Amino acid sequence: DVKVTQSSRYLVKRTGEKVFLECVQDMDHENMFWYRQDPGLGLRLIYFSYDVKMKEKGDIPEGYSVSREKKERFSLILESASTNQTSMYLCASSTNDQGFSASEQYFGPGTRLTVT
């Protein structure tokens, strides 16, 4: 089974702090994603990485950056946390090998971040 793990289930940070969210997958997937999940807004893509050191902005990249130095690890960085970044953050991974243009995404358990 694919396993996607996230470093924290719950996190509380203060406004202005730099925040790191880590995601690790163990199935050698090429693609990794960071979403935020908010009630009434669904899942919104923050950043996408299709290979080591490669990244693409999603729909809401402002205030975030990412790092992918190793294939299995994708980090989301909040440079200066703000209260409007309080949310549930989901990491996902997928492979390119299934012959489809979009493969199944496997999700982590989520990190609930509260910025006070």
Place this chain on the structure above:
Amino acid sequence: AQRVTQPEKLLSVFKGAPVELKCNYSYSGSPELFWYVQYSRQRLQLLLRHISRESIKGFTADLNKGETSFHLKKPFAQEEDSAMYYCASNGAYNTDKLIFGTGTRLQVFP
């Protein structure tokens, strides 16, 4: 902008009733479409994708290109179907990125 629309935030039915969760997408072409489900205290997971043409847990979804819809249906709802359901698509382009709808919470009462 490419969009996936789920018009209902909440759908409540009694056990044994038919269920239809609506999903519409805003672009032409041949997108790939998915339904993902999140049960209480579990991670988001794939329920089904249109290209597989499978029935999973009694759910089916048919792609209607004329109406640009991909509604999720089940003839007889069960209490364990209570969950959050998200429709998703990769849009009009050949991409691994998905666009998600805002989700519909299904409540099945005994």
